[in-house]
Amino acid sequence: MESKQIDDLILGYFDGSLNEVEEHELVALLKDSLEAKQRFLSFMRLEGRLHSLGRDGFLQEPKDTAGVDALTELMAERLNLDDQRVSRTWRNHARLASLIASAAVVLLAFSTWIFSPTSVSASTVIQQAQKAAAEMVDRTYRLTISNPNAEAQVPSRELDITVRGGGRFVVQPLDKRYIMGSDGDEYWLTWKEGPVWVTRDFRSLAPELQRKIPDRRLLEIATSPEEPLLLKLESLLALIDSRYAVELLDSKDSTLHHIRATQLGRTRNRPMSIDLWSEAEAGVVQQIRLSMPSGRLGVFELRETPILSNSWYSYAEHAPDRAARRIGN
Amino acid sequence: MDELPLIQQYLKLRSEFMGYLYAITRDAELAEEVYQNAAVVVMEQAQQSEEEIRSFRSWAKEVVRRQALHAIRTRENSSKLGRPMAPELLEAVCAVFVEDDSQDSIVELEGKALKLCLEGLSEEKREMLALRYESSFSFDDISAKMGSTPAAIQRALSRIRKSLQNCVEKRIRVAEGM
Numbered sequence: 001m002e003s004k005q006i007d008d009l010i011l012g013y014f015d016g017s018l019n020e021v022e023e024h025e026l027v028a029l030l031k032d033s034l035e036a037k038q039r040f041l042s043f044m045r046l047e048g049r050l051h052s053l054g055r056d057g058f059l060q061e062p063k064d065t066a067g068v069d070a071l072t073e074l075m076a077e078r079l080n081l082d083d084q085r086v087s088r089t090w091r092n093h094a095r096l097a098s099l100i101a102s103a104a105v106v107l108l109a110f111s112t113w114i115f116s117p118t119s120v121s122a123s124t125v126i127q128q129a130q131k132a133a134a135e136m137v138d139r140t141y142r143l144t145i146s147n148p149n150a151e152a153q154v155p156s157r158e159l160d161i162t163v164r165g166g167g168r169f170v171v172q173p174l175d176k177r178y179i180m181g182s183d184g185d186e187y188w189l190t191w192k193e194g195p196v197w198v199t200r201d202f203r204s205l206a207p208e209l210q211r212k213i214p215d216r217r218l219l220e221i222a223t224s225p226e227e228p229l230l231l232k233l234e235s236l237l238a239l240i241d242s243r244y245a246v247e248l249l250d251s252k253d254s255t256l257h258h259i260r261a262t263q264l265g266r267t268r269n270r271p272m273s274i275d276l277w278s279e280a281e282a283g284v285v286q287q288i289r290l291s292m293p294s295g296r297l298g299v300f301e302l303r304e305t306p307i308l309s310n311s312w313y314s315y316a317e318h319a320p321d322r323a324a325r326r327i328g329n
Numbered sequence: 330m331d332e333l334p335l336i337q338q339y340l341k342l343r344s345e346f347m348g349y350l351y352a353i354t355r356d357a358e359l360a361e362e363v364y365q366n367a368a369v370v371v372m373e374q375a376q377q378s379e380e381e382i383r384s385f386r387s388w389a390k391e392v393v394r395r396q397a398l399h400a401i402r403t404r405e406n407s408s409k410l411g412r413p414m415a416p417e418l419l420e421a422v423c424a425v426f427v428e429d430d431s432q433d434s435i436v437e438l439e440g441k442a443l444k445l446c447l448e449g450l451s452e453e454k455r456e457m458l459a460l461r462y463e464s465s466f467s468f469d470d471i472s473a474k475m476g477s478t479p480a481a482i483q484r485a486l487s488r489i490r491k492s493l494q495n496c497v498e499k500r501i502r503v504a505e506g507m
Contacts, residue, residue, distance in 0.1 A: 016355050031421060037428075041426075041431060043494060044426070045348045047347075048346065048350075051357050053447070054458070054459060059462055
């Protein structure tokens with residue numbers, strides 16, 4: 001069999017698109033052909049790497065805050081263009097339509113303006129919230145994790161999360177059993193006693209921690225593939241922007257915008273839906289409710305805006321006398 | 330045994346294990362779960378083992394294989410998927426994995442080469458890969474998002490993976506001075 005046919009069978013296998021006859025062909029090849037075995041192993045490793053890179057978010061071009069700014073500018077430009085197009089269209093219509101019809105259009109436009117004085121969409125709310133989250137301002141949120149649908153009564157858990165632009169965050173449960181964070185460069189975690197675990201790749205913390213945290217539920221929050229990202233407000237907002245369908249809902253409080261984001265794919269570890277309330281003026285996120293496929297509910301609520309030193313996000317500030325053990329670096 | 334801490338040795342084998350786990354589960358989430366569970370078993374058993382582990386890779390492979398087969402059986406019992414994989418195909422894939430004696434240096438080079446090869450892809454192709462491997466979109470979902478047909482997306486993704494594989498092989502040949 002030619003290499004191309006072997007490759008097609010192997011790729012079909014990974015896509016799950018082989019029929020029974022083709023599966024038999026592949027079995028025979030894997031038993032008898034050294035070339036097929038080698039090709040299969042190479043493609044198998046390629047699949048593994050693509051899944052790993054995808055999970056770590058390395059398959060897409062990185063989005064930085066400068067990109068967000070550029071996007072905001074681009075959107076503003078487009079909004080202006082749209083306004084110009086609307087104006088041109090309206091002028092054309094005015095020339096063609098009767099005076100009465102034109103008056104009706106003007107009346108309609110005016111009444112729309114009265115009820116919606118600013119041009120707000122779900123997308124602009126997200127952009128505004130991203131800009132606010134990227135600010136070098138410290139904000140402390142209380143995260144409450146509960147599972148209202150659990151058959152057994154599971155107590156809710158509460159953590160304080162302080163965030164600052166540039167991916168800095170510090171997380172600590174209210175019982176202060178541990179503290180973890182990132183200074184924007186390295187991730188770290190430590191318990192009341194013992195060393196500080198430090199890594200540039202937060203995912204490499206997971207297996208190491210799994211042995212140490214007896215509470216698996218908390219571990220899922222702290223180290224599962226997607227959720228650590230959610231501890232960083234900027235990353236959460238970027239995730240909403242790229243992987244969710246967002247809609248602007250009516251907010252009972254006129255000083256807040258309310259958007260709802262619904263997951264586009266079926267990634268199990270990501271929230272199915274996210275409700276976000278942000279300040280209409282400044283874009284600062286006031287509350288986020290994450291509904292996980294497992295039935296868990298995570299609620300972030302802004303509690304205070306402290307003024308903290310630059311070093312507050314580094315482990316040296318919280319565990320000054322502990323040995324740092326680096327993993328996966 | 331390798332002097333590196335166990336966790337680092339295990340992480341070094343991530344691509345190989347994830348590739349195998351995906352190959353036999355064809356479920357990225359389940360593969361990830363098995364990989365994480367196997368990590369715990371590897372750590373626990375390595376510490377409890379009274380005998381010296383001569384080849385961490387072979388030993389960890391066996392742990393991963395057993396965990397994977399257990400996960401597949403559990404999944405099939407819960408009848409979540411349609412047609413289960415033919416036992417002889419599962420056996421053949423497991424045998425290829427267990428018997429694999431690819432050199433560590435080549436496996437490591439492949440990883441580095443892939444990152445460079447990915448940089449050469451167009452934005453659209455990277456987006457397609459991201460939708461498939463990051464967001465776990467089905468071909469149907471990707472086609473709806475990209476305005477194409479599922480079959481065309483499947484073909485396009487096959488071409489992308491083939492071109493990446495060729496690029497990786499070419500870079501390794503260059504690196505080896507062949």
